[in-house]
Amino acid sequence: MQTHGYAAHSADTPLAPFSFDRREPGPTDVAIDILFCGVCHSDLHTARGEWGGTLYPCVPGHEIVGRVTAVGSDVSLFSVGQTVGVGCMVDSCGHCPSCQDGEEQYCTGEGGFIGTYNGHDKHLGGHTFGGYSAHIVVDQGFVLRVDHDEKDLAAVAPLLCAGITTYSPLRHWKVGPGQQVGVVGLGGLGHMGVKIAAAMGAEVTVFTTSPDKREAALALGAKDVVVSRDAEAMAAQAGRFDFILNTVAASHNLDPFLNALKRDGTMVLVGVPEEAHPSPSVGGLIFRRRALAGSLIGGIAETQEMLDFCRDHGITADIETIPMQAIDKAYDRMVRSDVKYRFVIDMQSLRDEVAA
Numbered sequence: 001m002q003t004h005g006y007a008a009h010s011a012d013t014p015l016a017p018f019s020f021d022r023r024e025p026g027p028t029d030v031a032i033d034i035l036f037c038g039v040c041h042s043d044l045h046t047a048r049g050e051w052g053g054t055l056y057p058c059v060p061g062h063e064i065v066g067r068v069t070a071v072g073s074d075v076s077l078f079s080v081g082q083t084v085g086v087g088c089m090v091d092s093c094g095h096c097p098s099c100q101d102g103e104e105q106y107c108t109g110e111g112g113f114i115g116t117y118n119g120h121d122k123h124l125g126g127h128t129f130g131g132y133s134a135h136i137v138v139d140q141g142f143v144l145r146v147d148h149d150e151k152d153l154a155a156v157a158p159l160l161c162a163g164i165t166t167y168s169p170l171r172h173w174k175v176g177p178g179q180q181v182g183v184v185g186l187g188g189l190g191h192m193g194v195k196i197a198a199a200m201g202a203e204v205t206v207f208t209t210s211p212d213k214r215e216a217a218l219a220l221g222a223k224d225v226v227v228s229r230d231a232e233a234m235a236a237q238a239g240r241f242d243f244i245l246n247t248v249a250a251s252h253n254l255d256p257f258l259n260a261l262k263r264d265g266t267m268v269l270v271g272v273p274e275e276a277h278p279s280p281s282v283g284g285l286i287f288r289r290r291a292l293a294g295s296l297i298g299g300i301a302e303t304q305e306m307l308d309f310c311r312d313h314g315i316t317a318d319i320e321t322i323p324m325q326a327i328d329k330a331y332d333r334m335v336r337s338d339v340k341y342r343f344v345i346d347m348q349s350l351r352d353e354v355a356a
């Protein structure tokens, strides 16, 4: 069936209206009308070709909240009318060790997991199209239950990527009460990291390049704020942190942050900059047995756990709702770190455009 969305047709042209086919729901599929879709920096990296490998036309969007409109004959987990979410993945091999462990994001089957956009579409051929669209069809194994209040649904959408990408490493490295946790970069991911780490009981410090975000960081649950461009303030953090979550979307010097870790502390990188970071100092790692690690989104079961954790702790994203037509302006503001803290597209704007 035909659906409508917004696509980038090349790295340097604005996103534009685009019509394409979605498959008819098969036996295990869930058809979803998209209500809201968050705007992740990965959408921008991909649409503008910053990582290479973008398949055009590219319909980004992997922070989807919507309503079920139809289910296949074998679908037992979802029913028509239910509110659901879809994140960064729509499929994986299902039988490699990672999939068996519920860590589908690390699927080692052929081609790895299938991304919600820019992945291989095994049903229709070609590539997958994401959530900047009116509706989507997804296998039930990659659909999440959303039990937040109806009024919060726009602010729930960013949990599907920004929420799980921060929740998963915080859980994996067992962040909890009594720990000093740093969050680097107060953007979409970073602000979720602050809220979730604080809810897990950690004492959170925000590292930011934007001094004007200080009050907001404290309001989000941070106990301290350090301006990372201030070398003296950074040096004063030496040996303070058990764990640092680095969400920065640009290449930068990692050493001042590694130096802020305690002995045996870990910094996890989740930002994926266009240009590589300069190599960190070996001495900074070995003299305190510090670790530098990475983490990719989170598995489906853990994403459901995160959604339930956020509902129970009253956590949603801080958002600015935009119409579909404003996406390029939103991207430009995101590049300038001018977003508090996530843009979310109200998909009614797309339906209105199509109806007009």
Ligand code: NAP
Binding pocket: 039, 040, 041, 042, 045, 161, 162, 165, 184, 185, 186, 187, 188, 189, 190, 207, 208, 209, 210, 213, 247, 248, 249, 250, 251, 252, 269, 270, 271, 272, 273, 295, 296, 297, 334, 335, 337, 339, 341
């Ligand atoms: P975002 O909203 O743009 O936030 C990034 C933040 O990084 C900015 O708000 C800014 O915070 C800081 N920053 C930006 N430029 C900087 C610079 N030149 N030097 C230092 N700090 C800078 O982006 P996002 O959506 O949170 O995504 C962050 C990154 O994570 C992106 O690269 C994205 O692709 C990646 N990502 C990874 C995963 C994963 O699974 N690993 C999942 C989703 C996204 P301050 O103003 O506070 O400095």
Ligand code: ZN
Binding pocket: 040, 041, 042, 043, 062, 088, 161, 162
């Ligand atoms: Zn994302």
